[in-house]
Amino acid sequence: xxxxxxxxxxxxxxxxxxxxxxxxxxxxxxxxxxxxxxxxxxxxxxxxxxxxxxxxxxxxxxxxxxxxxxxxxxxxxxxxxxxxxxxxxxxxxxxxxxxxxxxxxxxxxxxxxxxxxxxxxxxxxxxxxxxxxxxxxxxxxxxxxxxxxxxxxxxxxxxxxxxxxxxxxxxxxxxxxxxxxxxxxxxxxxxxxxxxxxxxxxxxxxxxxxxxxxxxxxxxxxxxxxx
Amino acid sequence: xxxxxxxxxxxxxxxxxxxxxxxxxxxxxxxxxxxxxxxxxxxxxxxxxxxxxxxxxxxxxxxxxxxxxxxxxxxxxxxxxxxxxxxxxxxxxxxxxxxxxxxxxxxxxxxxxxxxxxxxxxxxxxxxxxxxxxxxxxxxxxxxxxxxxxxxxx
Numbered sequence: 585x586x587x588x589x590x591x592x593x594x595x596x597x598x599x600x601x602x603x604x605x606x607x608x609x610x611x612x613x614x615x616x617x618x619x620x621x622x623x624x625x626x627x628x629x630x631x632x633x634x635x636x637x638x639x640x641x642x643x644x645x646x647x648x649x650x651x652x653x654x655x656x657x658x659x660x661x662x663x664x665x666x667x668x669x670x671x672x673x674x675x676x677x678x679x680x681x682x683x684x685x686x687x688x689x690x691x692x693x694x695x696x697x698x699x700x701x702x703x704x705x706x707x708x709x710x711x712x713x714x715x716x717x718x719x720x721x722x723x724x725x726x727x728x729x730x731x732x733x734x735x736x737x738x739x740x741x742x743x744x745x746x747x748x749x750x751x752x753x754x755x756x757x758x759x760x761x762x763x764x765x766x767x768x769x770x771x772x773x774x775x776x777x778x779x780x781x782x783x784x785x786x787x788x789x790x791x792x793x794x795x796x797x798x799x800x801x802x803x804x805x806x807x808x809x810x811x
Numbered sequence: 812x813x814x815x816x817x818x819x820x821x822x823x824x825x826x827x828x829x830x831x832x833x834x835x836x837x838x839x840x841x842x843x844x845x846x847x848x849x850x851x852x853x854x855x856x857x858x859x860x861x862x863x864x865x866x867x868x869x870x871x872x873x874x875x876x877x878x879x880x881x882x883x884x885x886x887x888x889x890x891x892x893x894x895x896x897x898x899x900x901x902x903x904x905x906x907x908x909x910x911x912x913x914x915x916x917x918x919x920x921x922x923x924x925x926x927x928x929x930x931x932x933x934x935x936x937x938x939x940x941x942x943x944x945x946x947x948x949x950x951x952x953x954x955x956x957x958x959x960x961x962x963x964x965x
Binding site: 593594596599600602603604606607608610612697 | 823824827828829831832837838841842905907919920923924951954955958
């Protein structure tokens with residue numbers, strides 16, 4: 585913006601033009617939750633609460649995996665049959681189709697100040713959901729080697745880079761950035777739907793069958809705005 | 812309540828940009844306006860003449876408060892974290908407003924970006940119309956001075 589400096593500032597309309605030329609171009613996301621701040625007081629309370637939960641869970645004999653949350657069975661749209669057509673599911677303004685037997689969960693997880701998980705889809709219940717650390721960095725996915733997870737998030741890591749127009753549909757998983765990490769592959773795709781930025785992350789364990797990976801591609805390809 | 816939500820949705824983007832211009836940071840502006848919206852929806856103000864003016868004032872106050880908090884937390888973060896997290900800060904450069912005081916910058920943006928009248932600015936910020944007029948006049952004078960300096964320098 586420094587190169588666009590306009591020295592003409594004679595009238596009030598010049599001021600209006602100057603401000604609009606600088607401010608109207610700022611891309612603003614839709615309304616989402618504010619960043620979660622961790623003040624020292626609330627941090628202490630959170631540590632106390634977490635300790636209490638841990639003690640209670642240990643007492644009850646639960647095996648807790650740190651920083652991992654399984655895909656729950658409640659609030660879930662799931663098809664019961666093992667064979668049959670894909671099921672259409674509308675969640676949070678997004679429509680997607682999943683193969684029979686898949687579990688789709690509506691989520692509201694603030695991952696960091698720019699991203700919120702809204703939908704998680706997996707071939708079975710109990711697949712681990714990835715989390716982010718307090719500094720906003722993503723933690724390694726702790727799913728099983730044959731697990732797979734489609735993780736749809738509202739917002740992106742770099743809103744300013746995104747085009748203002750909607751992304752062409754159908755989405756292609758292959759168009760996303762692929763990374764081979766410790767024990768799993770991760771695809772990362774940013775796109776715009778109805779003017780809103782989204783991030784799609786697909787995790788596939790190292791031994792996830794090819795049929796599951798193909799199913800994940802079909803799920804990604806089915807994403808479109810909800811009617 | 813429905814009309815308040817509609818008004819907020821209508822002016823949301825404009826107010827975020829206005830606050831970003833006033834405080835110089837898009838992330839701080841987004842957070843502050845989000846918080847202001849939440850506050851408005853949780854306990855709707857009795858009378859709001861203009862939703863954008865109300866949001867702007869509340870969000871500005873929150874953004875400046877969090878700016879101070881950020882400064883206080885900086886030394887603590889430096890010692891508590893050896894690897895800084897990813898930064899998504901967006902700095903908004905409005906060079907002509909650089910040398911204005913906080914109040915002047917807020918009023919200039921309220922007047923010339925949000926198109927509030929002198930009376931509305933006075934009402935929103937709890938000052939007299941005369942103070943508004945004088946503040947804006949001084950701000951414009953200073954902006955013209957900066958523009959002239961830059962023109963000569965270029």
